[in-house]
Amino acid sequence: xxxxxKKRVKRDIFRHVEAELYAYPYRKKEIARLREEILxxxxxxxEQNIKNxxxxxxxxxxxxxxxxxxxxxxxxxxxxxxxxEEVYHRLPEPKREFVQVKYWTQPQRLTAVGICQKLxxxxxxxxxxxxxxxxxxxxxxxxx
Numbered sequence: 001x002x003x004x005x006k007k008r009v010k011r012d013i014f015r016h017v018e019a020e021l022y023a024y025p026y027r028k029k030e031i032a033r034l035r036e037e038i039l040x041x042x043x044x045x046x047e048q049n050i051k052n053x054x055x056x057x058x059x060x061x062x063x064x065x066x067x068x069x070x071x072x073x074x075x076x077x078x079x080x081x082x083x084x085e086e087v088y089h090r091l092p093e094p095k096r097e098f099v100q101v102k103y104w105t106q107p108q109r110l111t112a113v114g115i116c117q118k119l120x121x122x123x124x125x126x127x128x129x130x131x132x133x134x135x136x137x138x139x140x141x142x143x144x
Contacts, residue, residue: 009135013143017134020080027077034074039064085139086130087133092118098129 009017022028088099101115110118116126138144 003042009131009138009144014131014139017138017143018103021084021099021134021137024081024084025104026082031074031077031081034071034077038071038074041053045094079141083137086140090136091133092126094121095129095133098126101134102130 037055041099088096091099098119100116101110112123112126116123121129
């Protein structure tokens with residue numbers, strides 16, 4: 001039997017990754033909002049200066065593509081969401097259910113003990129799964 005020893009994640013990194021897990025559904029919505037905002041900006045000054053619009057030279061599609069690629073907040077959110085999804089999709093079904101119950105159930109009414117009872121796992125398994133999932137996400141993000 002071979003075991004892989006993983007380096008423990010520092011407490012502040014652990015908390016940050018867990019905060020991103022809790023915020024995952026909101027991060028997905030924020031990504032969609034930012035993309036929409038970049039692709040379809042509302043500029044009332046353009047409506048007032050229709051004459052000036054025809055005098056502008058440029059490629060609006062390229063400007064939007066550059067804005068999408070270079071937007072720092074959007075890039076960060078996409079990186080975090082991709083890491084969470086990558087780890088989530090690699091998990092077996094019981095651990096996926098754990099992630100959904102622990103992090104994505106709103107409002108969260110269960111304590112750690114309640115989650116253990118609902119999933120039929122021990123408190124040690126709860127702690128081990130939690131640590132493994134957070135550690136895997138931190139490793140993908142390079143936050144180790």
